[in-house]
Amino acid sequence: MKDKVLIANRGEIAIRIMEACEALGLEYVAVYTKEDEESLHVRLAKKKYRISDYRDMNDLLAVADEEKCTAIHPGYGFLSENYRFARRVVKRERPLIWIGPSWEAIRDLGNKLYMKKVAYQLGIPVIPGSIEPIYNEIEAELKAEEILELAQEEGFQEVSFLVKAVAGGGGMGIEEVKNLEEIRPVFRKLRAYAKRLFGDEGIIIEIKIPVFQHLEVQILGSKHDEYVHFGTRNCTIQSPFRQKRIELAPGFCENISYEFDPKKVEEEIIQHSLNLAKHFNYDSVGTFEWLVTPEGKYYLMEVNTRIQVENEISAKISFIKNKPVNLLKEQIKVAFGEKLGYSQRDIEFRGISLEFRLIAEDTKRGFIPLSGVITKFDYRDYPWLTIRTHVPKDKPYTIPTQFDPNLALAIIYGENFNDLMEKSKRFLNEVVIEGKTFKGEPLATNINFLKEKLSDVYKFLAV
Amino acid sequence: MKIDFTQLTQFLQRFKAKPYKIYPIFTPHTGKIIEFKVKEGDEVKGPSGKWLEKPGTPLFVLEREKNPKLIRAHYDGLAQNVRIELLNRFVEAGELVLEIRHPLTQDEIISEILLNALLVIRAPETARYILSSELGKRLEKEGLGKVIVKEGDELLIMTFMKRETPIFLKEKGQYIIYQIYFKPFELVQAGEPLLGLCPVEDLPHLEKIIQRIKDEWSL
Numbered sequence: 001m002k003d004k005v006l007i008a009n010r011g012e013i014a015i016r017i018m019e020a021c022e023a024l025g026l027e028y029v030a031v032y033t034k035e036d037e038e039s040l041h042v043r044l045a046k047k048k049y050r051i052s053d054y055r056d057m058n059d060l061l062a063v064a065d066e067e068k069c070t071a072i073h074p075g076y077g078f079l080s081e082n083y084r085f086a087r088r089v090v091k092r093e094r095p096l097i098w099i100g101p102s103w104e105a106i107r108d109l110g111n112k113l114y115m116k117k118v119a120y121q122l123g124i125p126v127i128p129g130s131i132e133p134i135y136n137e138i139e140a141e142l143k144a145e146e147i148l149e150l151a152q153e154e155g156f157q158e159v160s161f162l163v164k165a166v167a168g169g170g171g172m173g174i175e176e177v178k179n180l181e182e183i184r185p186v187f188r189k190l191r192a193y194a195k196r197l198f199g200d201e202g203i204i205i206e207i208k209i210p211v212f213q214h215l216e217v218q219i220l221g222s223k224h225d226e227y228v229h230f231g232t233r234n235c236t237i238q239s240p241f242r243q244k245r246i247e248l249a250p251g252f253c254e255n256i257s258y259e260f261d262p263k264k265v266e267e268e269i270i271q272h273s274l275n276l277a278k279h280f281n282y283d284s285v286g287t288f289e290w291l292v293t294p295e296g297k298y299y300l301m302e303v304n305t306r307i308q309v310e311n312e313i314s315a316k317i318s319f320i321k322n323k324p325v326n327l328l329k330e331q332i333k334v335a336f337g338e339k340l341g342y343s344q345r346d347i348e349f350r351g352i353s354l355e356f357r358l359i360a361e362d363t364k365r366g367f368i369p370l371s372g373v374i375t376k377f378d379y380r381d382y383p384w385l386t387i388r389t390h391v392p393k394d395k396p397y398t399i400p401t402q403f404d405p406n407l408a409l410a411i412i413y414g415e416n417f418n419d420l421m422e423k424s425k426r427f428l429n430e431v432v433i434e435g436k437t438f439k440g441e442p443l444a445t446n447i448n449f450l451k452e453k454l455s456d457v458y459k460f461l462a463v
Numbered sequence: 464m465k466i467d468f469t470q471l472t473q474f475l476q477r478f479k480a481k482p483y484k485i486y487p488i489f490t491p492h493t494g495k496i497i498e499f500k501v502k503e504g505d506e507v508k509g510p511s512g513k514w515l516e517k518p519g520t521p522l523f524v525l526e527r528e529k530n531p532k533l534i535r536a537h538y539d540g541l542a543q544n545v546r547i548e549l550l551n552r553f554v555e556a557g558e559l560v561l562e563i564r565h566p567l568t569q570d571e572i573i574s575e576i577l578l579n580a581l582l583v584i585r586a587p588e589t590a591r592y593i594l595s596s597e598l599g600k601r602l603e604k605e606g607l608g609k610v611i612v613k614e615g616d617e618l619l620i621m622t623f624m625k626r627e628t629p630i631f632l633k634e635k636g637q638y639i640i641y642q643i644y645f646k647p648f649e650l651v652q653a654g655e656p657l658l659g660l661c662p663v664e665d666l667p668h669l670e671k672i673i674q675r676i677k678d679e680w681s682l
Contacts, residue, residue, distance in 0.1 A: 058528045
């Protein structure tokens, strides 16, 4: 029987999955909701079904059965890190292949606290703070006091706390607290928020690392106990709500001087990430996120058990036996049980790559997401530029309000740092995004914010 | 107050000429329509009872993942344009299955006319809305037509693009919450009404208008 993939996602990632399927000679079926009818992923898909919601498991499985699909690709967001869905997909009467890690790995690594505990036991550095979820505010205050003492012993100055929903992520359900008196009100607020949004009230408290870089390691595992990495990425430039805006690969830069040996730190976080991946028999693409301090200390933050938005910058700088890499293709191949066919020795890194997230948001007014109609989206084509978008170039596009206001990803490749910066500036100066909000005002985008932040790349930032 | 009695007469005439509304019934999700429970021209009833505890007339059965789901009428009226050709077919979400031709009641006409008379807070974006927790509590305690709000009060919370934004009353003066047009967490299209407010001093005038509709509109 010929394999057929149900693409259970929207927008640009749905398009990238379609391309990967086509390149691998696989058939596919796309899904969409009413709000997304104008999206490019709907127009490009040959076979598609309208469903009620991208999170509706029953709708996805009903379409998969109707179309006799053999596998499901969840993309990122939505159900991609929902282990219950992953488990249902593989354990149902007509099982399907889950294009992602095993449901056990999603469950264990997706539970930040459990992951932290296991990592701690394996001798992997984790952020000082609670390892058990806190459900009550008195306990929260006590824990914060304990952390404060510990932090002062370790030499942290001006300690502040991060109060996080255990089930949160991607900048959601996280808040900073500067002094102990605020712990209780913030705890109550976050607990209510977490219960409503994630159905889990657990909260943890950690030290806030004041100045850092956000690095991540791209891992790929197969079902045959093979593990490789595709280097590191630097995702330090984020919105005030901790959502990534500029990502770079590799994670450290030759043109910057560090107080530590960046090669050594990079090797160590890669080795730790691989160790943790092996511990969980991780058999797909995955991202291990780290905080690195200016002194070269590093802490494992979380593991993303899915393909990342920014995967392509790693692919751009990686070459397997001198050939370009597509991580979506690699992810699909290992899900179907194939062997990698190469080892770490065959992967070489060349050049430097950057990704901009172009978003309809008002960076001057608290980064509020904007909806409206995009009337013009224009940029020049270059061999060093890849644009990933679901916004059609040829007709006005109304931004649906149910999802993130992300418009496009711009992926730029440079020979070296200076070359990359020059190309990135050129792109930002040339790209045109015009539109109107429903109130008739011009639609703001984050292009100016990206221009300003370009001078901060690879720096240690206080967030 | 934006409405006068001449305008009101016009509104009433319009409703008298066309005293019904057509509600399209769509599939809520994908699945197979395994049975139709109504045929063309059948009378259907929406939920009834004091707490709307009696469900509406069954319309059709949609089966998905081996679970049959009975879709019932939410409005009173007559079934029309029943798409019988969909029987035993796999349908997408949001597929039109039939329409209900719903005769307007006195209350509904009052509600439509009030849209023109009240200060209407409309949805600034297509999003999900809930009452602010304080207002919700007060309304639960005191009821519609009793709660007074003033400039700067938090009325609603909008859940939009994964963020929550409060909506405040921007108008000067004191207002009574007179109508609620939305259900909590249901998607409301931009520009659709959310709340109907009546200036405190205009309440007697408004009640006169309602009396006039009740007198003229006897079913």
